Each structure stands twice: as C-alpha cells, then as structure tokens.
Amino acid sequence: MAQTAGVKPMAIAGRVASERERCLGMTDAERAWRKQWLKDQVLASNEPVYVEEYWRERTNPIRRLYRKPLDVLFTKLMPVLGQERASNYRFIVGKLGMIAVGILSIQYYFKYNGNDWTKKGGWRVMTTKPMVLPGQPGFPFKSERCTDSDYAERGFKKATI
Template sequence: MNIVQRFYSSKPVAPSGPANCTGGTLPIDLEGRHRFVRQRITNMNDEERAFRRKFLHDQHLSQDEPVHVPELYQEMYNPIRRIFKAPMNIVEGLLAKKIGERNAFNVRFYTGKLTMGILILYVGTYYFLYNSNNWERKSGWRVHESRAQCVPGDPGFPRVSDRTLPKHYADRGFSSSPI
C-alpha cells in the first residue's frame, strides 16, 4: 500500500517500521559488542591478547609472499586444462615483463573471453547458414519468414498471399530442389 501511496500522493509517507517484516519482533543486532575493538578485547586475558597480536601481525605479507610453486600448478590443473591454458600463459608471460603481472593477467583474461565469444558467434553463424532444415534432413535450424505487413492505405493493399496452391504450404524447399 505504501508503494501505491508513494506513487500517487504528493504527501510524504512516513516509514512504518523496519524495511522487512519481522513479525512484530525487533531485528537482532548482529554486530553486538564486536562492533568496537575495545569492547571486543575486554574479556581477553594476556595470553589471548598476545595470540591476537601475533595473529594480526602474521596477516601482513612479507616481500617474498605470495610464493609461486610450480608443483602446485601441476597438481591443481589436469593435463587437458594445462594444454588448453598454455597459449595464453605464454602471452601472459611475455606481457608481464612489459606491463606488469596484474595488467598482463587482465589482458589474458579478457582476450581469452573475447576469443571464445567470437568463436561461439562464428560457429553459431556457420551452423545457422549451412545447416538449415529442409525437406532432405530433419536436423538443423528451421527458419520461418514473416510476411510483410500490409494495412489499409498502403500501396497494393489487399496483398494476396504468395502461397496459392496447397503444395506451397510446408514446402521446406522441395519445389526448388535440383533433383
């Protein structure tokens, strides 16, 4: 009702409660005392504080990290996928020296996706053009052409259908075949 009122009325509509229906109960505050760092660490003893300090310190990576492990690449990707990725890996390796690792990865990613999209478009176009459905085969794309619109006032208004004989319906190219 508020949406209709908001759309048709010029008077502002006061909100009537929370954005979602909670069945008359107030929504729970999920953050609770964890919203502020001081309240979060009040009940910790010295050992827990030291562990937390060490944990937060360990989250900062050194200059040597992340470490690239070639054996991990061999384990994570199967041979078919490694062969499939090899050309773009070579391109990425050549580009990384000139434009940086992150930019080289972006170029590799978008080039691969664009190439796959163009390939899918070409294959679909080829299949549509050269595998049409006709009277000789059941498979393929079946294309129906709409008749041109002709309304009163157009030249040649009562346009007669080009299908004059019963054999013209569901012909599927039989009458124009060279056989």
C-alpha cells in the same frame, strides 16, 4: 558441498575479534595471543607464491592445453605490460575468443545444417509475414506463395535433381 563440509565454521580470531570484547578487558595471555595473531596477518614480501607444480596438479590437462597459447603470448608481453595488466588482458582476450568461437559455431550450424527436405534433423528457421497496417504501402499484404503446394515445401522446388 559446503566449504566446511557440514562442520560449523569457527573464527580463529577468538572472542577478541570484536572491538567491544577487547574493551571489556583482556588478560595478558589474550593480549600476547592477539599480538601474535595480528603479526601473522601481515604477508611476506614474496606472497602470494606461485608454485608451477601445484597449479599443474590442480588443473585439468585439457584446460592447460587450450590455455597454453595465450599463456605463452602474455608471458612474453608481461615485461612490457606489467603483471596485473597482462593478466587482465589475457582474461579479456580469452573470454572474447570463446565468445567469437561460439558465435561462429552457431553461424556455421545454421548455414550448413538447416532443416530442408533432404534431412530429418536440424532447426527449421522460418520467417513470419511482415506487419502491414492499413495506410502503409503494401497493404493488404500479398504472399509470394501462389498455391497450397508452396507452403511447407522446405526447399524442394529449388532442388536441382
């Protein structure tokens, strides 16, 4: 959904946002309005304000749950590292942790859920024969599979049944 929900956006600065328009001439009311508008653009010393209840209402409980350990850790490290650096480190550690969990999950899946003769599912991982060109050692390439029954056996001959 568009940020303005289909309504054409309107600039609150008015016609005096452009320097060219201001040079054409401004009325006293426009000058007063522009002065107040520029004054309103200055943030207070405590901005931006972090409101815990507002953040809690806007975030998913599951997201809060998996973020909690790093939030607690980096809240304790914030006096040492500083707020900016602690939030940057928290972001990087969180992303690297998710990448590591993803890699370990993929490794686990391929290690324990391979496609062999006992299962119907799982990804079948096959290796291709190596490229051996004339003049290289091992040319012509001889397969270690001896008979036709060795092809597509999916680990049946290694079974201990």
